[in-house]
Amino acid sequence: MNTTSLLPSVLLVGCGKMGGAMLEGWIRHGLAPSVVMDRHDHTLPAPHQHARTLADIPADFTPDIIILAVKPQKADEVLGELGQRFPTTPLLSVMAGRTVENLAQRFSEANSAAKPTIIRAMPNTPCAIGAGISGLYAAPTVTDQQKQYCDQLLQAVGETVWVEQEDLIDSVTAVSGSGPAYVFLLAELMEKAGVEQGLPAETARKLARRTIFGAGALMDQSPLDAAELRTRVTSPGGTTAAALAVLMAPDAWPATVSEAIQAAARRAKELSS
Numbered sequence: 001m002n003t004t005s006l007l008p009s010v011l012l013v014g015c016g017k018m019g020g021a022m023l024e025g026w027i028r029h030g031l032a033p034s035v036v037m038d039r040h041d042h043t044l045p046a047p048h049q050h051a052r053t054l055a056d057i058p059a060d061f062t063p064d065i066i067i068l069a070v071k072p073q074k075a076d077e078v079l080g081e082l083g084q085r086f087p088t089t090p091l092l093s094v095m096a097g098r099t100v101e102n103l104a105q106r107f108s109e110a111n112s113a114a115k116p117t118i119i120r121a122m123p124n125t126p127c128a129i130g131a132g133i134s135g136l137y138a139a140p141t142v143t144d145q146q147k148q149y150c151d152q153l154l155q156a157v158g159e160t161v162w163v164e165q166e167d168l169i170d171s172v173t174a175v176s177g178s179g180p181a182y183v184f185l186l187a188e189l190m191e192k193a194g195v196e197q198g199l200p201a202e203t204a205r206k207l208a209r210r211t212i213f214g215a216g217a218l219m220d221q222s223p224l225d226a227a228e229l230r231t232r233v234t235s236p237g238g239t240t241a242a243a244l245a246v247l248m249a250p251d252a253w254p255a256t257v258s259e260a261i262q263a264a265a266r267r268a269k270e271l272s273s
């Protein structure tokens with residue numbers, strides 16, 4: 001690792017919505033000379049470079065870590081080649097579902113000398129503004145230094161939590177990896193309901209977005225449980241109580257949110273091979 005740089009040098013494979021969100025934060029933080037490999041062109045600040053394929057990567061480039069951020073269904077296109085070119089470089093996968101065992105098998109398929117060291121992480125898109133949360137899992141063979149590289153990279157774009165069992169990454173995926181989408185949906189629905197109440201569209205949009213932002217920021221800064229913050233909004237016999245009676249009915253949000261998160265976790269397991 002380049003010790004004058006804050007973050008390890010990476011080969012980022014796949015720079016779409018998630019890879020791009022992390023890269024923004026890493027570059028802001030200070031990243032050792034790195035390569036972004038993506039089929040689409042990316043203009044990067046020097047000394048970082050873009051490559052369309054592995055063949056475009058300079059021969060003398062050896063990253064501290066490879067970050068795999070393509071769609072789970074696309075990973076097999078690159079894993080074998082990565083194992084041939086970088087047989088001993090640790091691999092951090094942010095892909096939903098794909099397991100350590102499955103990735104290791106593909107990584108060493110074309111090169112039996114490849115020694116895959118695989119760490120899994122599940123970040124989320126708020127990483128783009130340094131407000132991400134990532135769950136990480138490392139198999140027992142991963143060294144402390146390799147874990148530290150991963151933790152450093154993901155802490156540069158938010159907070160991290162480590163889980164001890166690999167299948168808990170599917171639970172992390174369902175709660176916080178996909179989670180921003182649930183919150184964006186809430187914003188959409190609140191905005192729509194506001195318009196139904198007679199508010200101008202722009203006003204409804206602003207009210208919905210700033211409410212979600214403000215509630216999130218308050219929760220972030222408050223030591224209180226979410227349930228207590230909710231109670232503080234809810235006057236007995238008042239307007240919030242009327243709304244919550246609808247949302248908190250057993251077959252409403254308690255069931256729906258639980259079912260939605262179960263569906264996401266199930267889908268993560270389906271994506272595993």
Ligand SMILES: NC(=O)C1=CN([C@@H]2O[C@H](COP(=O)(O)OP(=O)(O)OC[C@H]3O[C@@H](n4cnc5c(N)ncnc54)[C@H](O)[C@@H]3O)[C@@H](O)[C@H]2O)C=CC1
Nearest residue numbers: 014015016017018019037038039069070071072095096123
């Ligand atoms: N979008 C999200 O909120 C999150 C996504 N993830 C995971 O991140 C991964 C990527 O997801 P997104 O960024 O949403 O997808 P995306 O489609 O936005 O990005 C994937 C990128 O990979 C590139 N790519 C595909 N095949 C390639 C190849 N053979 N060589 C080089 N580049 C290639 C594409 O050009 C694209 O830019 C997925 O595995 C997903 O499970 C994880 C957490 C959150």
Ligand SMILES: O=C(O)[C@@H]1CCC=N1
Nearest residue numbers: 095096173177178179
């Ligand atoms: O929807 C997906 O599969 C990815 C993983 C978590 C967020 N987006």
